[in-house]
Amino acid sequence: MWQQAYVIERIDWNERLFTLKLSADIGDFIAGQFIKLSQVIDDKRVARAYSLVNAPSSQYLEILAVSVEEGKLSPQLQTLNVGDSIDISTKATGFMTLDELPAQGQHLWLFATGTAVGPFISMMRTKQPWLRFNKVILVYGVRQANDLAYYPELQQLKLTYPQQFELVTSVTREKGVGTIDSRIPDAVATGVIEAQVGLKLTPKDAQVMICGHPEMIKSLTQQLKARGLATNLRRAPGQITVEKYW
Numbered sequence: 001m002w003q004q005a006y007v008i009e010r011i012d013w014n015e016r017l018f019t020l021k022l023s024a025d026i027g028d029f030i031a032g033q034f035i036k037l038s039q040v041i042d043d044k045r046v047a048r049a050y051s052l053v054n055a056p057s058s059q060y061l062e063i064l065a066v067s068v069e070e071g072k073l074s075p076q077l078q079t080l081n082v083g084d085s086i087d088i089s090t091k092a093t094g095f096m097t098l099d100e101l102p103a104q105g106q107h108l109w110l111f112a113t114g115t116a117v118g119p120f121i122s123m124m125r126t127k128q129p130w131l132r133f134n135k136v137i138l139v140y141g142v143r144q145a146n147d148l149a150y151y152p153e154l155q156q157l158k159l160t161y162p163q164q165f166e167l168v169t170s171v172t173r174e175k176g177v178g179t180i181d182s183r184i185p186d187a188v189a190t191g192v193i194e195a196q197v198g199l200k201l202t203p204k205d206a207q208v209m210i211c212g213h214p215e216m217i218k219s220l221t222q223q224l225k226a227r228g229l230a231t232n233l234r235r236a237p238g239q240i241t242v243e244k245y246w
Helices: 074-078 114-124 128-132 151-160 184-189 192-197 214-226
Strands: 002-012 017-023 034-041 044-051 061-066 085-089 107-113 135-142 165-171 206-212 240-244
Antiparallel strands (some): 034 044
16 A cells, blocks of 8 residues: 655745655556555554645656644655655545546636645646636635745746636735735635636536635535536536545
8 A cells, every 4th residue: 555755856835835746656647636645653654645736647746735733744744855755655546637527618617725726736737628628717725925836837827828727816814916815715706706817607618626625615615506506426417526635
């Protein structure tokens, strides 16, 4: 179940938020899936799930993590440097992938808070969303501007796909140019996000993927259902696909 992975690169976005690139072979996976990282701490194995940020075609694995003071594993991960090892699962798993979405819908709406942006970046590093959807809208919510991991890459995506990609950043604890300062569910309720991207979020046109804080997922899902969107199930295809990050 476990194998050793070695840190080949580390990126610190701020004092708590960091990326680890790892060398290990987990076989094929689908963008949006996750692996587990693990360490034995005080004679007990502690394991946590982390979405893969890298595209399936890359030669390394990549995870985005935030060190939580009371966390059992994340503070340990933050101490890792190039050359250090960490136990990881031997394969990736998970169903929050583009392959699981129904065929209908020409607009892909991606809603993420914090480190939950990771699986969406993995998807956007592949050709799949750009070939399948007319519009890809990423709504990325954080507390502070320096919590916006991968922001330069997201800006480059906007240059690469100027007519296709829309980026909305929500920074709730400081004001900044080009961002909204309300929580994602509130910004959807007031129409701020739709106004910024110039699109309506409708059952006919949308496929929605939501990943992050459970309360955000709950509130946003309720709003979308009130608009006529439905949870996407294999037995009953809909428009809303979710993954809680804890």
